[in-house]
Structures are given as structure tokens and as C-alpha cells.
Amino acid sequence: MDLSYTPEYKAYRADLRAFLEREWDPQKARDRQSGEAYVSEFRRKATEKGYLYRAVPKRYGGSEQPADVLQVQIIQEAFARARAPMEVVGNGMLIVVPTLLEVGAEWQKEMFVEKTVLGEYRWAQGYSEPGSGSDLASIKTRAELDGDEWVINGQKIWTTMAHTATHMFALCRTEPDAPKHAGISYMLMDFKQPGITIRPIKQISGAQEFSETFLDNARTPKDWIVGERGKGWAVSKVNLKHERNNVGSATRTVGEFEKLVTLAKRTMLNGKPAIEDPSIRMRLVTLEGYMQAHLWSGYYQQTLASRGESAGPLGMMNKLNMSNMGQTIAGIATDVLGPTALLAPSWSGGPMGDERWLNQIFGSIAMAIAGGTSNIQRGVIAERGYDLPREQLD
Amino acid sequence: MYFDLTDDQKMLRDQVESLLADRLGDQQVLALVDADTSWDPALFSALVDMGLPAILVPEAKGGLGMDLLTLAVAAEAQGKFAAPTPIIANALAAWLLSHVDGKDDDVGQLIGGEAIAAFAFCGGSGWTPDAWRLAGPTLAGEVAGVEWGERATHFIVGLAGGGLGLVRAGAPGLTVQPQQSVDRTRPVAKLVFEGAAVEALPLKPETIARLQQAILVAYAADAVGAANKALGMAIEYAKVRKQFGRVIGSFQGLKFQLVDLAIEVEPSRPLVWYAAHCWDAIPAQAERMAALAKAHTTDVAVKTGRGAIEAHGGIGYTWEYPLHVWLKRAMHDRTIFGAPSEHRTHAAALAGW
Numbered sequence: 001m002d003l004s005y006t007p008e009y010k011a012y013r014a015d016l017r018a019f020l021e022r023e024w025d026p027q028k029a030r031d032r033q034s035g036e037a038y039v040s041e042f043r044r045k046a047t048e049k050g051y052l053y054r055a056v057p058k059r060y061g062g063s064e065q066p067a068d069v070l071q072v073q074i075i076q077e078a079f080a081r082a083r084a085p086m087e088v089v090g091n092g093m094l095i096v097v098p099t100l101l102e103v104g105a106e107w108q109k110e111m112f113v114e115k116t117v118l119g120e121y122r123w124a125q126g127y128s129e130p131g132s133g134s135d136l137a138s139i140k141t142r143a144e145l146d147g148d149e150w151v152i153n154g155q156k157i158w159t160t161m162a163h164t165a166t167h168m169f170a171l172c173r174t175e176p177d178a179p180k181h182a183g184i185s186y187m188l189m190d191f192k193q194p195g196i197t198i199r200p201i202k203q204i205s206g207a208q209e210f211s212e213t214f215l216d217n218a219r220t221p222k223d224w225i226v227g228e229r230g231k232g233w234a235v236s237k238v239n240l241k242h243e244r245n246n247v248g249s250a251t252r253t254v255g256e257f258e259k260l261v262t263l264a265k266r267t268m269l270n271g272k273p274a275i276e277d278p279s280i281r282m283r284l285v286t287l288e289g290y291m292q293a294h295l296w297s298g299y300y301q302q303t304l305a306s307r308g309e310s311a312g313p314l315g316m317m318n319k320l321n322m323s324n325m326g327q328t329i330a331g332i333a334t335d336v337l338g339p340t341a342l343l344a345p346s347w348s349g350g351p352m353g354d355e356r357w358l359n360q361i362f363g364s365i366a367m368a369i370a371g372g373t374s375n376i377q378r379g380v381i382a383e384r385g386y387d388l389p390r391e392q393l394d
Numbered sequence: 395m396y397f398d399l400t401d402d403q404k405m406l407r408d409q410v411e412s413l414l415a416d417r418l419g420d421q422q423v424l425a426l427v428d429a430d431t432s433w434d435p436a437l438f439s440a441l442v443d444m445g446l447p448a449i450l451v452p453e454a455k456g457g458l459g460m461d462l463l464t465l466a467v468a469a470e471a472q473g474k475f476a477a478p479t480p481i482i483a484n485a486l487a488a489w490l491l492s493h494v495d496g497k498d499d500d501v502g503q504l505i506g507g508e509a510i511a512a513f514a515f516c517g518g519s520g521w522t523p524d525a526w527r528l529a530g531p532t533l534a535g536e537v538a539g540v541e542w543g544e545r546a547t548h549f550i551v552g553l554a555g556g557g558l559g560l561v562r563a564g565a566p567g568l569t570v571q572p573q574q575s576v577d578r579t580r581p582v583a584k585l586v587f588e589g590a591a592v593e594a595l596p597l598k599p600e601t602i603a604r605l606q607q608a609i610l611v612a613y614a615a616d617a618v619g620a621a622n623k624a625l626g627m628a629i630e631y632a633k634v635r636k637q638f639g640r641v642i643g644s645f646q647g648l649k650f651q652l653v654d655l656a657i658e659v660e661p662s663r664p665l666v667w668y669a670a671h672c673w674d675a676i677p678a679q680a681e682r683m684a685a686l687a688k689a690h691t692t693d694v695a696v697k698t699g700r701g702a703i704e705a706h707g708g709i710g711y712t713w714e715y716p717l718h719v720w721l722k723r724a725m726h727d728r729t730i731f732g733a734p735s736e737h738r739t740h741a742a743a744l745a746g747w
Contacts, residue, residue, distance in 0.1 A: 001397065001675075002395070073395070265747075275747045282742070284742070285738040288741070289738075297660070297664040300397045302397070303397045303398045379650075388633065389641055389644040
């Protein structure tokens with residue numbers, strides 16, 4: 001056990017902190033006119049130094065750094081401390097780029113990766129359908145070849161950021177006669193085209209982060225398939241792996257816990273700070289046991305990863321544990337908020353007080369659904385982590 | 395940045411587990427639990443020979459000069475195999491007495507296994523110094539929950555005011571009353587003092603505080619071992635037991651219950667490691683993390699033991715099926731030296747909440 005960094009890593013961290021000190025000015029990033037360009041330029045410099053887009057080859061606009069989980073951790077901590085922006089957030093960096101780098105054709109990498117890294121291409125995800133949620137392989141959206149183009153018909157749901165997307169990656173059935181999993185292709189398409197219309201979905205929180213996407217004779221070139229035709233299910237697994245990794249970090253939970261403690265300190269409950277209420281204190285400190293276990297388990301997993309060793313079942317538990325803690329946080333926050341918990345947060349971007357906690361309270365339910373529901377996670381842990389037999393399915 | 399055991403610690407873990415696996419198969423544990431006493435002198439000697447009681451003692455005092463994380467690794471193995479020995483108490487008491495001049499012989503005996511240590515901390519209403527009521531130079535009163543009191547030669551007794559004293563077995567005015575214990579792998583006794591002389595130990599308050607923290611970490615580690623064992627038994631049973639024509643582990647109802655136990659058990663180990671590491675290297679965090687770890691892992695371990703029995707169905711509730719041994723091990727870990735609610739209250743106060 002040695003929680004300090006070696007001199008090499010300390011030097012790396014010092015360089016990084018100096019870089020942030022020199023190059024990152026939140027004030028300039030907030031400027032209405034020049035803020036966006038400032039952030040882009042900052043990202044370019046950070047990439048040049050090897051802090052961002054580390055897994056992306058230089059020829060596609062990345063920094064092509066050797067895998068080093070400790071460096072990644074140092075970068076995440078330093079950027080978070082400086083409140084500096086990391087990579088462009090979204091499906092593009094989380095899912096499309098890793099998938100293309102792993103299984104895409106060379107021309108696809110050239111065409112899509114750099115533009116995605118730069119934020120010019122923004123990707124909508126076309127996986128779930130109204131009839132296909134956890135049973136994703138049952139999708140019905142069909143693609144039929146018409147000359148040099150696929151003609152696509154069907155409906156997708158839970159499309160994130162649809163109003164800003166330029167492209168979509170989608171699972172479509174290209175081999176209607178093949179068995180369920182074997183008939184699917186992983187397709188890319190322009191999102192702004194006459195065959196695609198979207199309808200925003202208003203969530204229980206009142207916000208509209210998702211849409212339904214209707215594909216009516218949408219078109220895409222014949223070769224805009226990632227991996228082989230009919231092998232899209234396997235390609236999407238590459239994808240899900242990256243999504244799970246993304247939600248596995250302890251940062252979000254630790255951050256929410258700390259905010260909750262702050263809230264409980266400054267919110268009055270029955271005439272004194274809520275944190276002095278014996279029941280609230282006990283629930284907070286009980287939660288902290290789970291939080292600390294999750295946090296140090298994360299460091300342990302990082303050490304294992306840095307040596308290329310598997311964490312076994314432990315590595316599969318992060319999302320489920322985060323979801324569970326998110327629900328506990330929501331419960332405590334609700335009680336601490338008192339009458340404020342009766343108020344809905346503004347979803348038009350107006351100023352907000354503590355009713356913004358309702359976003360966490362509802363969002364923690366979403367966390368237990370998105371990217372594989374908690375029950376799907378339980379199935380994965382049981383079957384892949386502990387070798388329990390699969391439920392007999394069709 | 396390296397959050398893992400060292401190669402030496404992994405080697406020690408493997409050696410201890412291999413020794414315990416040889417001598418403490420499930421049926422052997424059950425046989426010990428069924429006997430009049432679970433005391434197994436050969437097992438105790440074997441663990442002594444591996445040097446476990448010497449782990450924390452400085453090399454200058456004849457010990458190994460290793461850290462609490464190493465002892466925690468040994469303690470987890472004790473829990474995993476429900477080892478019926480006071481080996482961890484000897485390690486902690488040897489460390490404590492190594493701080494007292496003139497106690498080198500006692501330290502040597504504890505390390506060598508000729509002496510057996512027991513902590514007598516439960517002053518009736520609690521385990522912490524503010525509940526200690528006995529006052530020297532001669533003691534009158536009772537102390538409950540003294541693990542292996544029936545075998546101990548050296549009683550480390552909590553005294554009014556927060557100090558510690560030493561009373562040796564056989565001292566006039568001390569009666570040891572063995573109790574019917576839930577955890578038969580670590581039976582407890584009641585000590586009755588009627589004018590027994592106590593030797594006050596000249597210890598700094600921070601040494602006494604560190605002893606208590608180390609005790610909490612050791613029991614937290616034991617609980618992690620017990621929880622893993624119970625969980626493992628339930629998972630393996632679910633793969634072989636058939637009902638409705640299939641193995642029960644294929645039913646989501648059971649599978650998900652087992653996973654809900656597992657997701658709490660698995661991350662508990664890194665928590666204990668961190669608490670131990672704080673004792674070794676991050677003193678400002680040590681007291682709070684020891685309290686959090688003891689509260690969390692023993693809570694999880696009891697929940698796991700109960701859940702594992704439920705997952706087994708009727709067989710799990712029988713005495714002849716060994717699983718109850720680990721539930722009881724966890725129940726003992728949970729209660730002794732303070733329940734989770736006490737440690738959580740303390741941890742909240744230490745956070746300044």
C-alpha cells in the first residue's frame with residue numbers, strides 16, 4: 001500500500017498543474033463572445049500536451065498516449081480541481097470513437113474520428129426502441145438495400161441531445177431472416193435528413209433531454225456499417241463496455257455525498273441544522289460507509305488495471321452500487337430539504353435554489369435505468385461474475 | 395500510487411489461508427463447535443509458528459515490525475476459516491505491552507504463544523473508556539464479553555479514567571466465569587473482580603487510543619472474511635441445489651438476492667485495507683476510518699450471513715450444516731467492542747457534524 005505518487009508521477013502532476021495555471025482561465029471561458037473559441041483552443045493545447053484524447057491516435061486528432069491509469073487519475077483530479085473542461089462530452093467520445101477505433105474501417109476512422117474529437121460531429125444514439133429496452137436484440141427498425149444506399153424504417157427512443165446531433169449510430173435489422181442476434185448491423189447515418197424526424201420526450205423531472213426518433217425512408221450509404229454486416233450486436237457490445245466504464249467512476253457519488261453533507265449543514269430542520277438531527281446524522285454516516293467502500297474499491301480497481309489484472313466481480317459492481325447510493329442520497333436529501341422538496345426545479349434555465357436537488361432525486365432513478373438497468377446489472381454480475389447459470393430464455 | 399497488498403502481504407495471506415484450509419475444513423470447524431471447547435492447541439501453535447502474534451511488535455522487541463494492514467490480512471483469514479484462536483488478541487496485546495518498560499518477558503510469551511491475552515473492556519454499559527468503571531489498586535466489579543477469557547493468562551483491563559491495567563490469570567480475587575457464547579469459535583467469559591490487584595500500565599493516552607483503533611480494524615477484517623465465506627457458500631449451493639427441475643441459482647429471484655449481498659461484501663475489503671493503512675500511515679484519518687470500517691463491514695457481514703442462510707432454505711437453518719458458524723462469527727464481530735450505531739455516532743462526531 002502506497003498512496004503517494006512516485007517522483008515521476010509527482011513531476012507529471014506538477015507540470016500539469018502549471019499548465020492549468022497558465023492556460024486555463026474560467027473567466028475567459030465564461031465570455032459570451034469568445035468563450036467557446038477559448039475552450040476549443042484550451043482543449044487543443046491540452047491535447048497537444050497529452051492530457052486529453054489519450055486513446056485517440058495522433059493522425060485522428062488525439063494525443064495517442066500509452067495507457068496509464070495513474071496519469072489518467074492525476075489528470076482527472078487536476079482538471080476537476082481547476083474546474084477545467086475535459087474531453088467534449090457526449091456519445092461521440094464515449095461510444096462512437098472507441099468503437100470506430102476498435103472495429104471501424106480505416107476510411108471511417110479518417111472520416112469521423114477527428115471531427116468528433118473536435119466536437120463538429122455530434123452523435124445521437126439509436127439503440128432502444130419502444131418495444132426493445134433491456135431486450136435490445138429484439139429491435140425491429142429495418143434497413144433495406146436500394147442500390148448503393150440503405151433505406152431505413154422504424155423508430156428509436158431515448159435519443160440523447162437529438163436537437164444538436166449531426167449524426168446517428170444505430171442498430172438496424174439488415175438480415176430479417178437471420179436469428180435475433182445475427183440479423184443486426186451497426187450503422188452510421190446523417191441525422192439531419194428528410195427521413196428523420198424527432199419528438200422530444202418530457203421526462204418526469206420536466207426536463208427534455210431525450211427524444212423519440214422516427215425513421216421514414218431515412219437513407220445512408222451502403223458502406224456506412226461499422227464492422228461486418230449482420231455483426232452489429234458484437235459491435236454494440238464493444239460500445240456497452242465503454243458506457244459501463246464511464247459510469248463506474250466514484251467521482252460522481254463522492255461529489256453528491258459532499259454536497260449532501262453541505263446541504264445538511266446549512267439547512268435548518270426543526271430549529272437546528274439538519275446535520276445535528278440524530279436520524280439524519282446516522283443515515284449520512286451509514287451512507288458514508290458505503291461511499292468509502294466504493295471509493296477505495298475504485299482505487300484498488302485502478303491499481304489492478306494499471307497492472308493489466310482483472311478485478312473480477314468487483315469490477316462489475318460499480319454502476320449498481322452508484323445507483324443504489326444515488327437512491328440513498330435522494331432519500332436523505334428529500335428529508336433534509338423539508339418543504340423545499342415540494343418544489344419542482346426550473347427546466348427553462350432560470351435561477352434555482354435548493355429545489356435543484358430534485359434533479360438529483362429524479363436523476364437517481366434514471367441512473368438505475370440508463371445504460372443497463374440495475375436488474376440487468378445484477379444478471380451480469382451473477383452470470384459473468386459468479387458463474388451462476390443463465391435464466392432459461394427463449 | 396499503489397492500492398493493493400504488497401507481495402509479502404499476499405504471500406502471508408496465502409500461507410495463513412493454506413494452513414487454515416488444511417486444518418479447518420467446514421466439517422472440522424463444525425466438530426470443534428460441537429465439542430465441549432473449540433480450543434485447538436495445535437492450531438494455535440501452528441499460527442504462532444507463522445509469527446502472527448509478532449506482526450506488530452517492533453524488531454527491537456523481538457517482533458516482526460510489520461504494519462496493521464499485514465495483521466488485517468491475517469485477521470481476515472481467521473474470519474474466513476472461523477479460526478478458534480486468540481491469535482489476533484495476542485498480536486495486539488504484544489504490541490501494546492511493547493510500549494511498557496519491563497514487559498519484555500510478557501511480550502515474548504505472547505509472541506511465543508506461552509501466554510494468551512484477552513481484553514476486558516466491556517464495563518456493562520459500553521466498550522469505550524467513558525464506560526470503564528473499575529478502579530485500582532484493587533478491583534471490585536465485573537467485566538463481560540471477554541473473548542477467550544477461559545484460556546487467557548493476561549487480562550488487559552479498562553480502568554476508570556481511561557487507563558489500562560494488567561491482571562494475570564489466577565490472581566487472588568479474580569474469578570473467570572465462562573459463558574454460553576453465540577460464537578463458539580471465540581467463547582466469551584465474564585470476569586468477576588473481588589479485590590484483585592491490578593498493575594496500572596504506564597501508557598500514553600494516544601497509545602491506548604491506537605490500540606482501540608487497531609482492535610476495530612482487526613474485527614472489521616475478520617468480518618470481511620466471515621462475510622466472504624458465507625456468501626461463497628450460498629453461491630456454490632445455488633449452483634447445485636435443484637428445485638422445480640432446475641438449479642436454484644438460475645432463478646433471478648435468488649440470483650439477485652445473492653448479488654445484492656455480493657455488491658456490499660466485495661467493496662468492504664478495500665475499506666478495511668484503507669482503514670488499516672490510515673493506522674499505519676495517515677494518523678489524522680485513523681480513528682474515524684477504524685470506526686467507519688468496523689461499523690460498515692460488521693453490519694454487512696451479519697446481513698450477508700443472514701441472507702446466505704435464507705438463500706439456502708431449511709438446510710441453512712440446521713446446526714449440522716456449517717453455515718451458521720459464520721453468521722455467528724459475524725454477529726460476534728458486530729457486537730464486540732461496540733455496535734455499528736455507536737461507531738457511526740462516533741464517526742459523525744469526529745467529522746464535526
